[in-house]
Amino acid sequence: MNKEESAGPPPSTTKPWNDPAVRSIFFQAVLLVTVVTFGMYIFGNTAANLEKQGIATGFGFLDTTAGFGIITHLIEYNESSSYGRAFFVGLINTLLMAFTGIVAATIIGVVIGISRLSKNWLVSRLAMVYVETFRNIPLLLQIFFWYAAILRPLPSPKNSINPIDGLFLNNRGLYLPSSIPEDGFTLVIIALVIAIVGVVIMTKWAHKRQDATGQQFHTFYASLGLIIGLPFLAMVVTGFPLSWEMPVLKGFNFVGGTSITPEFIALWVSLSIYTASFIAEIVRAGIQAVDHGQSEAAHALGVKSAPTLRLVILPQALRVIIPPLASQYLNLTKNSSLATAIAYPDLVSVFTGTVLNQTGQAVEIISITMAVYLSISLGISMFMNWYNAKMALVER
Amino acid sequence: MTTDTQYAPGSYPDLPPPPSTVGVVGWLRANLFTNTTNTLLTVLALYILYVILPPVFSWVFFNANFIGDTRESCDGGGACWVFINSRLSQFIYGFYPEAERWRVDSTFYLLIALMIPMFMNSFRHKAWLGAFILFIYPVIGFYLLAGGVFGLVEVETTQWGGLSLTLIISIVGIVGSFPIGLLLALGRRSKMPAVSTFCTGFIELWRGVPLITVLFMSSVMFPLFLPEGVNFDKLIRALVGVTLFTSAYMAETVRGGLQAIPKGQYEGAEALGLSYWKSMSFIILPQALKHVIPGIVGNCIGLFKDTTLVLIIGLFDFLGIVQAATTDPKWLGFAVEGYVFCAFVYWVFCFSMSQYSQSIERKLHTGHKR
Incomplete structure (x- = not known):
């Protein structure tokens, strides 16, 4: 199949059907014709079927009134909103689930992954049991388990579990006090922003000083103090401009405060636990991939084990960890579509479920949904390529 | 003490290793109680096990009910495996259909029987058998399960x-x-x-x-x-x-x-x-x-x-x-x-x-x- 070789001297004895270049063009033409014919066949069938069943085509339906409610909506939405609006509500719910799930899964996964490498036999075994249990049970089953076996049988709102004042857990969800900012709260936010900027500047200064003099600065404690202390000071100055609205039982349900639906909790918990078991394995493999010589050299230089992990092992392990980690994040985002099984209103549940049932415009709706997920995954893989290029070992 | 005993060069007896480094104690010291942090971790892990394991075991085994036909036989307070038992075939x-279930069994037994030679090193016709499993077996399996031919109920x-x-x-x-x-x-x-x-x-x-x-x-x-x-x-x-x-x-x-x-x-x-x-x-x-x-x-x-x-x-x-x-x-x-x-x-x-x-x-x- 090499074109350079075939372009030999002019008196070639090769028959045209034996010439790799000709063959290559022939095969590609066959493939193209097949694909195009197949595509046109499907397109024709679909158009005929749609016309026969009287289903409208095009994206006009996005402006039509949806006429159904969605429990969880972060943007303004009611029954008279359009299908397009419902699409965005679903998309935002998907992204919310993905974001909160990624944060929780990363924290659990890193802790378990490091525990698996612990020298403590019991701890490493426990971590292994965690990983082997949760990654070998289908996610959908775990979602059902949390939803139907744990959260649904909780007591009714009247008999809510009330571990701390203002926090209620019952079969309608989790109820928390919500904070209401009053006058002067902007000052607190300004203080927080100043603190963050201060931390950034301080970190740069500490690095410069260490490079120049070798003296270290307790950046971590100083930043912690800045980020907590400065807003707290602002709170004291403005006289605590924050009031709490407690959830109160009225009739059959709670009113006020913030509520989190059991669907959200079930999906969030199971997604985090499931993905964490994969992340734990990635973290373990990444740390194990760092050559023993590295930690031995650090110990030989007199570096203690905590700084060895932080300054020597982790930066090298991250190079191995990040690519599969990103693909796990992507998996989590795609798996959040299982929401439709317990009716958490994510993109698939709202758009491919309810909207599809109401309008019947399968082709448009499924294409839009697939396009959304495709662009998320292409975005992440573009980020990965950029990251790999940036982090690749620079060798001589 | 017998430290004064004189040994000829090369005839010094092998002493046993210190008792704290071998056996159960040695293993415990090396793996669970190396230092303070490790000991704390061990205690924490043991506490987690203590909280989780007893209730789980009593639910799954000790208080569970295994025998019976109806939900009335579940009174132990633990798991009701009777439910699983009565629904297992479903x-x-x-x-x-119950009368036709032998067909499902035989489909899977046939596959297992065909797969066994594939894992035997001495079997020589793996390629033919593989082709049979890949191309012929699915057809047999489909008709066995779906029926409608050779007098099998659809x-x-x-x-x-x-x-x-x-x-x-x-x-x-x-x-x-x-x-x-x-x-x-x-x-x-x-x-x-x-x-x-x-x-x-x-x-x-x-x-x-x-x-x-x-x-x-x-x-x-x-x-x-x-x-x-x-x-x-x-x-x-x-x-x-x-x-x-x-x-x-x-x-x-x-x-x-x-x-x-x-x-x-x-x-x-x-x-x-x-x-x-x-x-x-x-x-x-x-x-x-x-x-x-x-x-x-x-x-x-x-x-x-x-x-x-x-x-x-x-x-x-x-x-x-x-x-x-x-x-x-x-x-x-x-x-x-x-x-x-x-x-x-x-x-x-x-x-x-x-x-x-x-x-x-x-x-x-x-x-x-x-």
Whole structure:
């Protein structure tokens, strides 16, 4: 199949059907014709079927009134909103689930992954049991388990579990006090922003000083103090401009405060636990991939084990960890579509479920949904390529 | 003390190691109580075990009820395994008619019987047997299950269900996706731009979307693609969706193996005058596939777990049938038992597959380990 070789001297004895270049063009033409014919066949069938069943085509339906409610909506939405609006509500719910799930899964996964490498036999075994249990049970089953076996049988709102004042857990969800900012709260936010900027500047200064003099600065404690202390000071100055609205039982349900639906909790918990078991394995493999010589050299230089992990092992392990980690994040985002099984209103549940049932415009709706997920995954893989290029070992 | 005893050079007796470094005590000191942090961790871990294990054990074994027919026999306060017991045949066969269930059994026994020689080193006709399993067996299996020929009663696919349906979907998915994945992987690495673009696009499309949208597509959009009057049943549409989805993942795994083969192998094959397909099937693929067996098994585990999603489009696979059973008014309130049993079965399958893949990995691993 090499074109350079075939372009030999002019008196070639090769028959045209034996010439790799000709063959290559022939095969590609066959493939193209097949694909195009197949595509046109499907397109024709679909158009005929749609016309026969009287289903409208095009994206006009996005402006039509949806006429159904969605429990969880972060943007303004009611029954008279359009299908397009419902699409965005679903998309935002998907992204919310993905974001909160990624944060929780990363924290659990890193802790378990490091525990698996612990020298403590019991701890490493426990971590292994965690990983082997949760990654070998289908996610959908775990979602059902949390939803139907744990959260649904909780007591009714009247008999809510009330571990701390203002926090209620019952079969309608989790109820928390919500904070209401009053006058002067902007000052607190300004203080927080100043603190963050201060931390950034301080970190740069500490690095410069260490490079120049070798003296270290307790950046971590100083930043912690800045980020907590400065807003707290602002709170004291403005006289605590924050009031709490407690959830109160009225009739059959709670009113006020913030509520989190059991669907959200079930999906969030199971997604985090499931993905964490994969992340734990990635973290373990990444740390194990760092050559023993590295930690031995650090110990030989007199570096203690905590700084060895932080300054020597982790930066090298991250190079191995990040690519599969990103693909796990992507998996989590795609798996959040299982929401439709317990009716958490994510993109698939709202758009491919309810909207599809109401309008019947399968082709448009499924294409839009697939396009959304495709662009998320292409975005992440573009980020990965950029990251790999940036982090690749620079060798001589 | 006998320190004064004089020993001739070379005749000094071997002393036993200090008692604190050997045996149970030594092991405990080295692994659990090395230092303060470690001791604290051990205590914490023991506390977690103390909180979790006793209630779980008493629920699963000591307070559980195993014998009986109705929910009245469950009075121990623990798990009610009677529920599982009375529904077990439904969990395995779904709504398959009871009189015909031997057909499901024989389908699977036949497969097992055919697979045994494949794992025996002394068996010589593996290629023929493999071809038989790949091409002839599915036809036999389909007609055994679906019936309608040779006097077998026809059983509609809507009546298929339970663990047997889960296994059918997984096996068809794995067997179907492997050749497609292989071709896609070769295509993606092809030097012909049209072929590689097509394969890359196909792979990235399926890998980029969740399986659930693929299943929705197979149940809602496939019927629109077909000409008027032609219609496949729901199970076959789901199988097509699952197979295409898995083949994209299979392709990426195989491509990883192809990339690991040094260029010299390709050039060597070319230098011998082998055609593309001959060099692939005799030189490149045998080496490449050996490298990626763990990855392929990983894909199989993923597929096995993902088959649960078919319940969303209304097929009653193992999880689907367990879920349906937990909403049965006669057995309300035993959802935990149902899900735990279901999880245990899935776990056994997936865990044994992953152990198998790890044993292969160890066999192939010839590098240095510390």
